[in-house]
Amino acid sequence: MGMMGKRHVGNRFDCVVVKLGGAAITRKGELETLDHEVLGAVVEHIRLVKEDQGGKLRLVVVHGAGSFGHFQAKEYGVQGGSLDDERTIRGFAETRVSVTKLNHAVVSALTEAGIPAVGISPCGFWDEEASPKSIEILKHLLASGFVPVVHGDAIIQGDRTVILSGDRIVNYLSVEALRPRFVLFLSDVDGIFDRPPASDGAQLIREIEVEASGRFEQKVEFASGHDHDTTGGMAAKVEDGVFIAKHGIDVLIARAGSTAALCALQRTFPACLSDDKWRGTRISLKG
């Protein structure tokens, strides 16, 4: 039982993948506005945990775009846009200026706190899939003690521009490239709820056990996400969590900056799950 899962135990790269939700670290309704308080708390948590572990904890951070990039991507139709269309070309460039601005802010905040963060933009090495050399470099950075910070990006595939979401990157890195100890989603809510978190009587689902087929018992009712959220809300989060878990990699979801998030990061997983401070959702393979 626990974090090693039942299947696919080979080829694990000892690390933790942390997804930093765009909605958690930015103010989603306000163009290109960081949530400094939440970002500061996340940075402090990573600093504490890296310090505790004497730098031995290997951490890769992937962040979404939040209020950076989404507006531009939507306005210019970057998702699935044609490279023959001048508006697509312009929108692609403007989207990337915006998402790389956020990436630089996250990397700067980490580095200023003494965490050796290294910003990595997929656009230069990812079309239909990531360049194998780039995955090797990422592992090399991780093994050397760096914290690579990858971000959702606009990339080109064939004659189209597409949005490579942070969640898609997490899926790929977790299931295909790294097979980490676990994946931690730091969200703007406490975890997966049985209905939209703001609804009356919404209950946090603490445990979702998925079958190898991806099926699970819990009922989850979804609301539609923010209008400018190109890459999906809670429904996508459940889908991604289930996808990773059914491949034998445990997924934790907690609120960014919360005590539960720190608890999950402090190598106390799976012990954190029985801790009073734990409040979040765990998605794991049944068995």
Added chain:
Amino acid sequence: MGMMGKRHVGNRFDCVVVKLGGAAITRKGELETLDHEVLGAVVEHIRLVKEDQGGKLRLVVVHGAGSFGHFQAKEYGVQGGSLDDERTIRGFAETRVSVTKLNHAVVSALTEAGIPAVGISPCGFWDEEASPKSIEILKHLLASGFVPVVHGDAIIQGDRTVILSGDRIVNYLSVEALRPRFVLFLSDVDGIFDRPPASDGAQLIREIEVEASGRFEQKVEFASGHDHDTTGGMAAKVEDGVFIAKHGIDVLIARAGSTAALCALQRTFPACLSDDKWRGTRISLKG
């Protein structure tokens, strides 16, 4: 004669490589300070030329670090540093925060002027050499009308951190990857002089013809560069220009933001060389 050179005429990718000198677009003595006037002039030149050509001109920009990154790289010994050394790890991260800050400023300035610039950081796909997939993506971006903006970066090679200078990137892209129509170095001086440009009686050398061996007739006397210039000054520029030219690719050097620079960019090369407005150095293969 002229821009097609005598040898290696195959596999040319129709584009121009523009090297934007770190010393030209930043104030080298002042930490992380852009020279907005020069950068603005360069952006305006690129805008004019892209507009003239109806977007058909394929341009890849490579810039140096100037007062971004050099201080940090020197302080922490990033050039040749060991990945086992915590100071190297820290210095690498800080150097990259600084150089990517400059890259973001250059890309933003171009994009705000309507030029679809795409920032590309080597760290994620370049160790001993660049990932072939990344070179394909770069060509795809170029062919689609984007202006990729690559920058001198800190990268890892084996168990060492090294500085991949903008000039090294230009050499590789020019000779190995693209074989462009010509390479334009936009500098903080008018070109190559027979002695340090600030010296009494310094004469601009308008033409350097190199043999296939790399030998050339002109005498050039060098001064040592700025103390924090990790990647060499005028001597390196001559060496790089000669290296590219001896492979059959013409090199032009002009002052960033000058009429000569605009003239060189306006597809009037090699016609620009007989133009009154031309003031710079051309390095080409003899014969």
